[in-house]
Amino acid sequence: MRTLHASLALVCSLCSGFPAFSQALSPLPPDGFQFTGTWDCSGTFRGGKVHKARFTGAVILGGKWIELNEQDVEPGTGYLAKYLIGYDPGQKHLLEFDANNFGAATYSSDQGWKNGTLTMVSAVSSDPKAPYAANRFIYSASGADSFTVDWEISKTQDLDWTQADHLVCKRSKS
Numbered sequence: 001m002r003t004l005h006a007s008l009a010l011v012c013s014l015c016s017g018f019p020a021f022s023q024a025l026s027p028l029p030p031d032g033f034q035f036t037g038t039w040d041c042s043g044t045f046r047g048g049k050v051h052k053a054r055f056t057g058a059v060i061l062g063g064k065w066i067e068l069n070e071q072d073v074e075p076g077t078g079y080l081a082k083y084l085i086g087y088d089p090g091q092k093h094l095l096e097f098d099a100n101n102f103g104a105a106t107y108s109s110d111q112g113w114k115n116g117t118l119t120m121v122s123a124v125s126s127d128p129k130a131p132y133a134a135n136r137f138i139y140s141a142s143g144a145d146s147f148t149v150d151w152e153i154s155k156t157q158d159l160d161w162t163q164a165d166h167l168v169c170k171r172s173k174s
Contacts, residue, residue: 025094025112027066027085028059033116033141035059035066041149041169046162050074055169061086070100085120096120096137107137116141124157133157135164145171 029035035057042052052074058067065086072079081100088095088108096107107120121136132153140148151165 024087024089024092025109027064027087027094027112029118029139029141030113030116032144033147035068035147038172038174039147039169040172041167043165043167046164051165051167053079053167054172085118094118094120105135124159126157134159136161 035055036059037057039055039057040052041055042050045051051072053070053072056069059065060067065084068083068085070079070081070083079100079102081098083099084095084097086095087093091108093108093110094112096109098105098107105122107122109118109120112118118139119136120139122134124134125132132155134157135151135153138148138150138152140150142148147169149165149167149169150163152161153164154161
């Protein structure tokens with residue numbers, strides 16, 4: 001019986017060092033930053049084309065999920081998106097649902113927020129007709145009133161990332 005208790009204690013102590021076993025990853029950003037409110041964003045697409053967007057953010061579902069809405073201002077393609085970021089206890093990682101008026105995608109992170117940055121990665125596609133093999137979003141909190149979001153793509157399954165979009169977002173004063 002002592003051997004069983006000692007074995008269980010050892011397993012529990014080893015597992016406590018791993019976020020997937022010890023606690024759920026939080027979709028909420030680090031202290032001092034919240035996505036809530038309205039954000040004016042500007043930056044560039046790959047190739048230097050101007051990108052301007054307005055984001056709105058909220059913490060929803062009892063503080064368990066982040067909801068971000070994006071509406072592009074420039075270029076005038078009419079791009080609209082809703083991003084939901086939360087924790088999936090079954091998979092033990094963060095999930096991002098990306099629903100937009102051009103399609104939909106899912107992303108995940110088994111690391112969560114590290115040093116103010118959250119990287120959400122798509123599954124790798126083996127479809128030779130796909131425009132890229134994988135893509136990811138990198139959210140970086142850079143103070144209480146600003147964040148950046150980068151969209152990167154990899155045309156190969158070896159995940160050689162290329163920046164496709166970069167936005168700097170500042171909390172709206174209006």
